[in-house]
Amino acid sequence: MNTLYPIKSDDTTTVRTHIVMPEQVIRQLDRLVGSQGRSKFVVEAVVVRISYIRLQQVARKVVGSLRDTPISGWETSENASAWVREERREADAKLNHSS
DSSP: SSHHHHHHSTOOOOOOOOOOHHHHHHHHHHHHOOOGGGHHHHHHHHHHHHHHHHHHHHHHHTTTTTTSSTTTOOSHHHHHHHHHHHHHHHHHHHHHHHO
């Protein structure tokens, strides 16, 4: 499965569709990717938006699920924020070393 597209990698079926957009949006799109790059750009943008909406849906389902679960380092909102900052710092350090 391709990480960008939520479809099986062997699924290459495409369908022609008609999408109406403001003329100014098309002009800006063409300046960025050219008229031959429209479809790819739109597909990628829609996939990103779908992924974002799915993430929001999952987040809504799990919000508060750890409320009554004691987690070391999350005793207060300040401690939780510090924990998140440290996790991000460590993740950034790993990314910088692997680049």
